[in-house]
Amino acid sequence: MEWQFALLFIFGGLILLLLTGLPVTIAFMIINVIGLYFFWGGAGSFGQLILSMKESVKSFALLPFPLFIFLGEILYQSGMAKRAIDIVDVWAGRFPGRLSLLAVASGAILGSVSGSGVASAAMLTSTLVPEMEKRGYKSPMSVGAVMGSGGLAMIIPPSGDVVLLASLAFVSVGKLLIAGVLPGILMAINYGIYVIGRCYFQPHLAPPYEIPPTPLFQKIKTTVLNLVPVAIIIFLVTGVIVLGIATPSEAAAMGALGAFVLAAGYRCLNWKIAKASILAAGRITVMLLAILLGAIAFSQILAYTGALKALVTLVVSLPLPPVVILIGMQVVILILGCFMDEVAIMMMMIPIYMPIVHAVGFDPIWFLILYLINSEVALTTPPFGLILFVVKGIFPDREMSELYKAAAPYLVCDAIAMTLIIAFPQIALWLPSIMIRVR
Numbered sequence: 002m003e004w005q006f007a008l009l010f011i012f013g014g015l016i017l018l019l020l021t022g023l024p025v026t027i028a029f030m031i032i033n034v035i036g037l038y039f040f041w042g043g044a045g046s047f048g049q050l051i052l053s054m055k056e057s058v059k060s061f062a063l064l065p066f067p068l069f070i071f072l073g074e075i076l077y078q079s080g081m082a083k084r085a086i087d088i089v090d091v092w093a094g095r096f097p098g099r100l101s102l103l104a105v106a107s108g109a110i111l112g113s114v115s116g117s118g119v120a121s122a123a124m125l126t127s128t129l130v131p132e133m134e135k136r137g138y139k140s141p142m143s144v145g146a147v148m149g150s151g152g153l154a155m156i157i158p159p160s161g162d163v164v165l166l167a168s169l170a171f172v173s174v175g176k177l178l179i180a181g182v183l184p185g186i187l188m189a190i191n192y193g194i195y196v197i198g199r200c201y202f203q204p205h206l207a208p209p210y211e212i213p214p215t216p217l218f219q220k221i222k223t224t225v226l227n228l229v230p231v232a233i234i235i236f237l238v239t240g241v242i243v244l245g246i247a248t249p250s251e252a253a254a255m256g257a258l259g260a261f262v263l264a265a266g267y268r269c270l271n272w273k274i275a276k277a278s279i280l281a282a283g284r285i286t287v288m289l290l291a292i293l294l295g296a297i298a299f300s301q302i303l304a305y306t307g308a309l310k311a312l313v314t315l316v317v318s319l320p321l322p323p324v325v326i327l328i329g330m331q332v333v334i335l336i337l338g339c340f341m342d343e344v345a346i347m348m349m350m351i352p353i354y355m356p357i358v359h360a361v362g363f364d365p366i367w368f369l370i371l372y373l374i375n376s377e378v379a380l381t382t383p384p385f386g387l388i389l390f391v392v393k394g395i396f397p398d399r400e401m402s403e404l405y406k407a408a409a410p411y412l413v414c415d416a417i418a419m420t421l422i423i424a425f426p427q428i429a430l431w432l433p434s435i436m437i438r439v440r
Contacts, residue, residue, distance in 0.1 A: 007306035011036050015299075015349060026291040029299055029348065036302040063168055065253035067286040069159040072234070072253070074278040075260040079269040081230060098200035098207040100133045101146040102193055108150025109157060109189040110231060122151025122380075122388045126395045137208040140407040142200065144396070148388050148404070149192050149411025152377035156370075157185035159238045159256060161285075164249070165344075166373065169351045172365045174249040175242045176433040180366050181373065182239065183428050184418060188374070191414035199410075230263045243436055299352060313356045323361050327368070327423065330354060331375055338379030338386075346379065370429040371419055378415050381408040 011032060018028035075081070096102055104125055125147045133143035155162050158178040167174040200207045238256035241247040247255065264270040316326060337346045351372075358368050380388045383405045392404055422428050 005311075007040060008312060010039075011299075011302060011306070012349070012353075026294065030294075033299055033302065036299075036306075040302060040306045063164065063290075064250040065159070065174060066161050066164040066290075067282060068250075068253035068257045069161045069164065069238075070285050071278060071282040072159060072238070072257045072260045073154075073161075074281045075257070075264055075270075075274075076234075078274045078278045078281070079264040081260070081264050081267065081269055096197060097204065097209070098142055098146075098196040099209075100129060100136065100138060101142040101196040101200070101207055104129050104133075104143075104146040105150045105189055105192040105196060108147070108153045109185065122147060122391050125151060126392050130396070133207075139206045140399075140403055141410065142196065142207040143407075144392050144399070144404060145407030145411060146192070146196060148381045148392060148408045149414065150189070151388050151391075152380045153185050153189060155377045155380070156181040156188065156373055158182065159253065162343075162347075162376065163373065166347060166351065166369055169347065170355050170365060170369055172369065173433075175252075176366055176436065177369055178249060179239065179243055179432045179436060180370050180429045182432055184370055184374065184422055187421065187428060188377075188415060188418045191418055192411060195410055195414055230267065233263065234259055243432065245436065299348065310356075312353065313360050316357050317360045323363070324423065326357070326361055327363065327371075330357070331371060331419070334372065334375045335378065335382070338375070338382045343376040343379045347376065364426065364430060366433055367422070367426045367429050371422060374415055374419050374422075378412055381412060383408075 014035070015028060015032045018031055023031075107125055107129070108122075126144065130143050130147060154160065158181055160178065160181065163178050163181060164174055167177045196207075234256055237259045238252050241252045241255065242249060261270070261275075264274075319326070334346060334350065337350070354368075354372075355365070358365055380386050383389065383401070386408070389401065389404050389408065393399060393401060
């Protein structure tokens, strides 16, 4: 059987199943069962499917995933994450688009302590957007800023998506986590420059308003009280990995414990909040691990049919510069992101992309950071972007076309960040290169 047919059958069948609205887990399982039956020796190969499913979820590298989810839920449910916004608020001053800048900075801060882009966007939408609109802010500077900055949590550690991606791509979880720090900061700076520039030339989008003066002592007090928990969580999750004090799994455990203790210390924790955090983290973890069950079997089927090897050989033999191949791979992700969930795209494309990445000679960490930014773009890409639907759910009276227009400039900012990282790979690779190895 020609490899082209096998690839079209497996890949095309999966896309069709996903487009019907089937859950990602069910779609992967159906295509795995059909693929095993036709390409891997009939019904007798189902035992191999069960073994592959077992192998896919028992990896120790996945341990940080539920811990990061729990950390984010504790901070979100207890309201500790909202305290971090107060730090930015007291120092924002009279910059053009002050509240939009607050949304961008808050998205970066929440990303560094929660790791959940959707939760971050939901929180910022419900807390900041009503105040923005009360002040006369238009959609590009209100919901647009929130949607743009919400996805930063996918890039800035800790991030459950990074752990999942590293496990699928068989790269260092710690290096990929740390590699997202500078690109995440770069994206936040791009958003800030856009907000200030547009508000300067179009002040009607974010009308200025009088701000009551805050005494310097009050600013310092608010900063110290609210910065301490954020700084501790960032150090427990990111700093200990860079310094070689702990592995990603140990850092995730310390971060989750630290969030729990700090929430209790600030009297933001009770049994109801703890229970809600545990249940929410459990639901998200089980959902994504269920998706992961079929990922390894899917890649094994592709490898067994010979389609994967033939595709890699074809791509490498093309008379194209590597950068053109890279751009083509990213364009495919952008197109799929218009119609599919980013986790489904990850499960489907990483088994195909990583052999090409190694064959062409790209640095895997650098490539995966670009992939993550593309996935962040997918969260706000019409018509399927998950953050778009989160905002629509909170403000059901908004037209989706209005949300699309508000999100568009921030997608351009992401494209600029990707271009800079392609031109200067050290933006993503410098921090991993100076990491101290854990013994």
